[in-house]
């Protein structure tokens with residue numbers, strides 16, 4: 294088990310990220326509010342550099358009471374990292390594939406994070 | 419807090435975008451290639467792409483008709499923000515990048531400092547190196563719509579201009595690059611002229627019909643073309659595409675639906691006509707390659723045609739075998755995008771198409787659904803010989819290529 298120093302806490306803005314390397318291991322660290330999430334930079338789809346993708350808000354479809362579609366919108370509560378290779382979206386809070394929400398499709402490999410004295414750390418095996 | 423804290427280093431590329439170097443973008447594929455020892459494998463990518471419209475000002479210089487060429491050059495010079503001269507297509511209906519989520523599909527604006535070869539050669543080399551591909555066939559992108567061009571003459575002019583530009587200015591830059599030159603298929607005599615003129619050009623390993631079109635492939639006017647292509651020993655390929663002008667496909671309101679169906683539908687129709695009209699019986703040595711429709715459509719068509727043929731054999735009197743037999747013996751298929759969500763389905767598909775001899779690796783790089791060679795190499799239920807065949811040796815046999823290892 295290793296404790297990897299990632300960056301200063303204030304270097305990451307809300308919904309920001311950084312991708313770091315340590316002995317060949319690449320880790321993406323994301324900030325949502327006061328929370329930090331760390332994932333291996335390896336997409337479970339085809340091995341792409343998922344953490345080097347862009348962050349998007351979740352897209353929802355608006356239905357009226359008659360079940361008619363009223364178009365799509367962004368949902369600020371769902372924040373996704375999108376793998377730049379083929380566009381698979383993963384929920385930054387859970388690391389899970391963000392679609393087909395009733396079933397488990399695939400997940401990113403996550404690491405615990407810690408903040409101490411203004412520094413952000415990831416705990417890796 | 420653990421006393422043993424180790425420092426990390428910020429990665430030089432924090433976020434991939436349209437300016438990211440292909441080698442950085444595909445760095446994980448390079449790592450996989452090293453781990454899997456691909457340098458010792460002959461890997462042939464039968465379907466990668468370049469964006470010919472970036473260099474349209476060069477392409478139009480090769481238009482043979484002097485009046486059209488002059489119009490095209492004036493148009494490119496003076497019209498601000500206009501689409502490429504003479505080219506039909508879907509203009510702004512290009513949603514492949516999912517709103518910027520997949521930047522490499524939007525454009526490759528990376529820096530190229532090399533000046534000794536065409537920019538597209540450098541971009542292709544970078545992808546070849548990252549994917550460990552020894553031979554890469556490049557196709558155009560918007561020109562895949564050419565079959566829907568309202569002016570058959572313009573299809574001929576643009577196809578010929580592109581073929582000339584590609585074979586004279588791009589392919590000579592790297593012997594690892596190859597082309598299945600475009601046929602102006604809506605003008606059969608011109609398609610024959612293309613075969614005559616381009617069959618022996620260096621780097622030309624076959625001929626392409628862009629599949630989005632409404633001419634039936636069994637029309638008598640094509641028999642001379644098929645005979646000529648059979649004579650060259652090089653395959654004819656049907657490269658799939660989509661388009662929003664098809665009324666039933668236009669009911670799809672998402673690119674997801676349009677792409678999923680469109681890229682299969684055009685080849686489903688052409689394959690049906692190809693087989694039921696006995697083209698493989700008429701031209702037994704003519705090899706056909708079916709590109710970029712994925713694989714799951716093939717078992718569907720095989721089963722559907724076999725079932726119906728049994729009841730209506732008098733409507734397909736040239737057949738001496740079942741439709742699926744021709745599809746398994748006379749046809750080759752590129753794997754991409756390889757639908758993998760059902761292992762049972764994929765296994766059955768491999769068996770039904772005889773993947774060991776008929777399946778060809780294709781990346782479709784740099785498009786949004788590209789496949790790296792690992793999609794084949796990591797399949798646990800096929801043997802190594804099959805993997806090597808699919809990744810390269812089947813292509814070597816089908817296209818008559820020397821399996822030269824470039825990255826060893």
Ligand code: FES
Pocket residue numbers: 336337338339340341342343376377378379380381
């Ligand atoms: S490898 Fe990440 S989306 Fe395919």
